Amino acid sequence: MELELISFKLCPFVQRSVIVLKHKQIPYKITYIELANPPDWFREISPFGKVPILRVEDQHTIFESAVISEFLNEITPDSLLPDEPLERAINRGWIEFGSACVLDLAGIMHGGNAEKYDTAHAALTKKMIRLESALGEGPYFNGKELSLVDFAYAPLFMRTELLGLGEEVYPAASCPDIAHWSQALLGLAAVKDSVVLEFPELLRTHIRKKAPYAASRLGLA
Ligand SMILES: N[C@@H](CCC(=O)N[C@@H](CS)C(=O)NCC(=O)O)C(=O)O
Structure with a gap:
């Protein structure tokens, strides 16, 4: 195909x-x-x-x-979703939640003033506390098996880590499971290879150009 x-x-x-x-x-x-x-x-x-x-x-x-x-x-073998309908539905819900987290992060990165930046920052921090309560033993969302939930959140964690936001929005003290999970995901070859080589610089340049206020808050100015 x-x-x-x-x-x-x-x-x-x-x-x-x-x-x-x-x-x-x-x-x-x-x-x-x-x-x-x-x-x-x-x-x-x-x-x-x-x-x-x-x-x-x-x-x-x-x-x-x-x-x-x-x-x-x-269209490929070895499904990345649970076999059981209830578990599969719960996974899909958390994938949707991940999309909302990505939009909060976009609100931080594009925050044109203090109010917008802080509102998005607070919204993402609140969602991270809720997400923490959904995580189990790890290392991945469903435990030992990787799933589409993991792949839905990896892009978020790549950006929060790159921008130094990890310790602010999911501090290891209050969100230890997210801190471990994000590190496990960022170590995967498929995640590392999922952006162009110049991605970190492109992201920083994009924020500086699009949102000088956010750039200054993120220490990029
Ligand atoms: N719900 C969509 C969101 C995709 C999305 O927002 N893509 C952005 C870029 S990151 C886009 O194409 N924005 C262009 C626009 O809104 O005009 C999905 O999960 O695919």
Whole structure:
């Protein structure tokens, strides 16, 4: 099956798809677009005007990162979701929660003033406390087996660690399980290889350009 992932280098939602593709060793082609100036062909195929988009056989369009992950999971062996419907549903709920966490992080990174920055920071910190209570023995969300929940959160942790936010939003003292979980995820080859080499600098430059206030709070100015 011919797969093409339409990507923006800084998008955490695209990164989820890349991690699944890499972890499952699925061959694919990646096409980068500039989200600030998307090409016409992209506007035509993307219903929400968002990435990721997965093109199948240059003919079908799959959108929404959670849906793309499930599709990739279903067309390959060794499922990354539990067999049991109740457990599977609970996993899907936490994947959705992860999307809300990513949006809070975007609110921090794009925070144009103190109020916006602090509101997003408080929202993410609150969600982390709730997430901590959902974690078990580890090292991964479901225990010893990796799942799509892990891959939904890895892009978030890559950014919080890079920006020095980890100790602020999930301090090891109050959120020890998240601190361990994030380190386990960031050590995975599929996670490390899921962004372009210049990702850290691209992210910092993006924040400096888009949100000078956030850049100063994050020590990037
Ligand atoms: N719910 C979507 C969110 C995807 C998303 O927000 N992508 C951003 C980039 S990180 C985007 O394409 N934004 C363009 C826009 O909103 O115009 C998913 O999970 O795929």
